[in-house]
Amino acid sequence: MLSKKKSQPPGERASWGLKLGSLAALLFLHVPIWLIFLYSFTTDESAYTFPPPSLTLKWIPQAIANPAMQEALMLSLRVAALATVMALILGTLGAAAVYRYDFFGKEAISFFLILPLALPGIVTGIAIRSAINLMQIPFSFWTIVIGHATFSVVTVYNNVLARFRRTSGTMVEASMDLGANSFQTFWHIVLPNISTALLAGAILAFSLSFDEVIVTTFTAGQQQTLPIWIFGQMLKPRNRPITNVTAMLVVLITALPILLAQRLTARSSDTEGEKS
Amino acid sequence: MLNRISTFLYRRPKLVLALLLLPPLLWFVVVYLGALLTMLINSFFYLDGFTGKVVPEFTLRTYAKLFETTNLQIFGRTTLMAALVTLACVAIAFPLSYYIARFASPRLKTWLYLAVTIPLWSSYVVRVYSWKLILAQEGIVSWFARLVRLDGVLGWYLGLPAVGGPSLSVSATGVFLVFVYIWLPYMIIPIQTALERVPKSLIEASGDLGANSAQTFRNVILPLAFPGVVAGSIFTFSLTLGDFIVPSLFGNSSFYIGKAVLAYQGTSGNIPLAAAFTMGPIVIMVVYLLIARKLGAFDAL
Numbered sequence: 001m002l003s004k005k006k007s008q009p010p011g012e013r014a015s016w017g018l019k020l021g022s023l024a025a026l027l028f029l030h031v032p033i034w035l036i037f038l039y040s041f042t043t044d045e046s047a048y049t050f051p052p053p054s055l056t057l058k059w060i061p062q063a064i065a066n067p068a069m070q071e072a073l074m075l076s077l078r079v080a081a082l083a084t085v086m087a088l089i090l091g092t093l094g095a096a097a098v099y100r101y102d103f104f105g106k107e108a109i110s111f112f113l114i115l116p117l118a119l120p121g122i123v124t125g126i127a128i129r130s131a132i133n134l135m136q137i138p139f140s141f142w143t144i145v146i147g148h149a150t151f152s153v154v155t156v157y158n159n160v161l162a163r164f165r166r167t168s169g170t171m172v173e174a175s176m177d178l179g180a181n182s183f184q185t186f187w188h189i190v191l192p193n194i195s196t197a198l199l200a201g202a203i204l205a206f207s208l209s210f211d212e213v214i215v216t217t218f219t220a221g222q223q224q225t226l227p228i229w230i231f232g233q234m235l236k237p238r239n240r241p242i243t244n245v246t247a248m249l250v251v252l253i254t255a256l257p258i259l260l261a262q263r264l265t266a267r268s269s270d271t272e273g274e275k276s
Numbered sequence: 277m278l279n280r281i282s283t284f285l286y287r288r289p290k291l292v293l294a295l296l297l298l299p300p301l302l303w304f305v306v307v308y309l310g311a312l313l314t315m316l317i318n319s320f321f322y323l324d325g326f327t328g329k330v331v332p333e334f335t336l337r338t339y340a341k342l343f344e345t346t347n348l349q350i351f352g353r354t355t356l357m358a359a360l361v362t363l364a365c366v367a368i369a370f371p372l373s374y375y376i377a378r379f380a381s382p383r384l385k386t387w388l389y390l391a392v393t394i395p396l397w398s399s400y401v402v403r404v405y406s407w408k409l410i411l412a413q414e415g416i417v418s419w420f421a422r423l424v425r426l427d428g429v430l431g432w433y434l435g436l437p438a439v440g441g442p443s444l445s446v447s448a449t450g451v452f453l454v455f456v457y458i459w460l461p462y463m464i465i466p467i468q469t470a471l472e473r474v475p476k477s478l479i480e481a482s483g484d485l486g487a488n489s490a491q492t493f494r495n496v497i498l499p500l501a502f503p504g505v506v507a508g509s510i511f512t513f514s515l516t517l518g519d520f521i522v523p524s525l526f527g528n529s530s531f532y533i534g535k536a537v538l539a540y541q542g543t544s545g546n547i548p549l550a551a552a553f554t555m556g557p558i559v560i561m562v563v564y565l566l567i568a569r570k571l572g573a574f575d576a577l
Contacts, residue, residue, distance in 0.1 A: 014379040021371030026388075029395045030405035030459060035416065038408050048412035050419045090300040095294035101289065116308060117512075119561065120518020121532045126554045127425075130318040130547050133330075135404065150308050153300065202474035204397070207441045213521060217538065225420030227401040234401075234408055234525050247402045258397040262390060 001271065012095065033251060040248040045241055071137035072229035079225060080209040083148035087205040088198060090149070091156025099164040110158075116151035121214030123149060129218035139221025147219040148209040155208060156201035159265065163197035196264045203261040207254045294490055319551035323544070328546060338548045342556065347536075351556055354533040356447075358516035361508045362463075364384040368456065370501075371462040371507065376464075377471035393466075398459035404521060407454045411445035411526070418444075441528050458522070459515050463508035470504025471497070506571045508510035513564060517557040 014022075017095065024103065044053035063069060091113075098109055116124045128147050170194070175185040212229040220228060230250070233243040285292050324331050341347065376388045395403065410416050421430040434440040434447065441447030442537050474497055482492040520534030527535070533556060541550035 012378060014375055016277065018371050018375055018379075021324070021373040025368050025372040025460070025464075029391070031397065032403065032410060032457065035399070035409050036402065036406050047414045048409045050416040051408075090303055093296045094300035097293055097300075100296075101293045103293060103297070103339040112304060118514065118559045120534070121535050122520060123315075123554050124308075124311075124516045124557060126537055126541060126547075126550055127308075127315040129541060130551055131314040134314045134318065134561045135548055146307055148305070153303075157300075161420060181279045183278050184284060186574050207397060211401065213401050214519070214534075216542070217520075218459075227399065230401045230405060230524075231521060234405055243405070247405050250399045250402045254398050255394055262393065265347055 002146035028042075036244070036247050036251060039244045042241075042244070044088070059241040059245045063242045063249070066242050066246075068224075069226075069242060069246055072224045072226040075141070075223060076210055076226040079148055080146045080206045083152050083209040084202050084206045086149035087156045088202055091153045091201060091205075092160050092194075092198065093162060094153070095157050095160035099161060112235065113154040113157050117154055122218075125215040125218035128215065132219065137224070139219070141223070143219045143221070144216055144223070144225065147215045148212060151212070151215065152205035152208050155204040156198070158193055159197040159201035159204070163194045165191045166228050200261040202262040203264075205258045207223075207257060211250075211254060277523070285519045290331075302577045312353070315551045315554065318548050319555060321548040323546040324547055327349050328545060330545075339555075341549060342552055346531075347553075350353065350531045350533060353530065355454070355518055355560065357452065357532065360452060361459065362512045362518045364456045364464040365460050365512045366505055369460060369467055370505075371466035373464050373471055373504075377468050377474075392461050392464050396465070400458065401521070403455060403458055404525065407450070407457065408445060408525065411443070413443040413445070415445075427467075445526055447527055448527065449521050449532070451532075452520045454526055455519070459512040460517065462511035463505075466507035466511075467501060467504040470501045470507070471574050474500045478482050503571060506568045508566055510561075510564065514561050515555070517560060 027160075038052065039048065041055040041057065042049070043054040043056045044052055049204055094109060094113065097103075098106055124147065128150075132139070164199060171189050172185055175189045176182075181190065211227055211229055213225075216228055217231075218223055224232065226246070227250075229244060233239065237243070278532075283437065318330075319338060320334050320336070321332050322335050323329070332472050342351075372388075372392075376392075378383055380388055411419075418427065418430065421427040424527045430444075433449075439447065439449045441450070444453075477502075478496055479492055482496045483489075485494065518534055520532070520538045523532040523535045524538070531539070533553065536549045537553050540546045541551065
């Protein structure tokens with residue numbers, strides 16, 4: 001870049017250095033994930049030898065049939081499902097309130113809701129842990145859900161609020177003018193309008209909860225969610241092939257819904273672009 | 277019936293507002309603020325060394341413990357790690373963000389954006405796990421070092437005191453690499469957002485006024501992208517401060533804040549000390565956020 005003395009035209013091309021740097025960053029982000037897929041098929045049971053001595057498919061059925069893994073997976077799915085439902089309710093209510101009304105402290109709401117995500121994970125974790133301790137609540141499924149719901153609310157809130165701001169209020173007014181009551185208007189006008197935002201928010205909340213490990217460590221007691229199970233396997237590797245396959249399955253389970261969520265929000269912003 | 281409720285509610289917007297706002301607000305005040313408050317209260321209690329029970333009496337002695345040398349070292353080590361990770365993330369993220377924001381065609385831009393967000397949202401533990409495979413003694417890094425005949429250099433590097441260790445997966449360097457990898461997307465996105473907002477006309481004007489591309493970059497683009505860098509650094513810094521997974525999996529025996537908090541509350545049941553310890557990253561982050569606000573980072577989020 002330094003050698004170019006002439007002023008740059010608007011359609012300037014990227015320098016080779018910049019392209020290489022970008023490519024290197026992209027590879028840095030993605031190669032590790034590819035390696036997880038490769039290692040799911042390695043025949044090496046006791047080490048992480050590269051290149052793998054040979055490849056096999058036999059670990060996949062074994063991993064899926066592993067009872068400890070299944071139990072952890074089921075717990076994670078149940079926690080994530082319930083946390084998502086709570087995030088949907090709380091996030092949508094909050095978004096509706098912020099969108100429709102002016103009230104004291106309105107600006108603080110967004111900040112407030114993002115705090116559990118923005119503060120270091122151990123803060124939320126140890127905070128909830130000390131509350132559990134102080135009130136002497138036994139660890140349970142519910143203590144995990146409470147923590148997860150708390151930091152998942154913001155994903156739904158952000159998505160729904162963004163959608164509210166994009167959809168025009170005239171439809172709601174028209175519906176009311178034509179004689180529909182608030183509930184009918186909500187059911188027939190508002191809900192269809194925000195449905196994809198709800199779905200996108202729900203997917204993000206679900207995957208956030210499904211993956212969470214730091215807060216969960218403080219709220220789970222002896223129970224193992226899938227990320228905690230994987231963490232345990234990393235601390236003391238007992239069954240490497242099973243862990244490798246599980247890691248691959250988790251990538252697949254989380255990546256596909258995220259792609260879907262991206263599409264949902266991207267498409268709605270496209271149509272928005274056409275309208276304006 | 278529904279009609280009547282609807283009309284009733286329509287005439288009382290304040291009631292509707294209360295009904296909408298109450299559940300989320302109640303949840304956050306009770307669960308979250310309540311929890312933060314109990315943490316604060318707990319940090320003023322202390323653990324009786326003999327009985328092993330928490331004594332609920334107001335005292336500052338738990339906080340005094342934070343100023344013991346070993347604990348100050350933990351704060352120092354963690355903050356240094358967070359700073360280094362942040363710098364490395366900026367160095368790696370900037371070229372990619374710059375390319376996405378200024379040179380990629382709209383189609384390529386969508387793809388690149390996905391390529392950055394998928395790692396961001398995909399499983400944190402699994403991404404950490406992948407580095408267990410990479411950094412293992414028999415893993416791909418050692419293999420590559422042998423391939424290019426640099427295994428001697430790798431061995432020499434691992435022999436160095438502060439950064440080395442028995443293998444890359446048990447060393448401060450390993451912790452550093454994994455942190456950079458895990459938090460990198462959090463840096464790319466804000467920088468890219470900030471760069472996208474630099475008006476084309478401004479860059480053209482700079483060129484018209486005789487600046488070469490290096491000068492334009494330094495005097496126009498960089499200052500305007502800086503809030504994005506600060507915004508990204510909030511994430512990389514805060515997330516590194518609070519993480520205990522990576523240091524417990526890749527580090528040697530030296531403690532970081534997160535690992536210390538986990539150890540205090542877990543094995544020794546010393547929740548007061550764990551809570552007091554947690555106030556450390558909170559204070560560091562509040563100071564950091566105040567500086568970031570001065571630098572205009574919140575506009576880039």
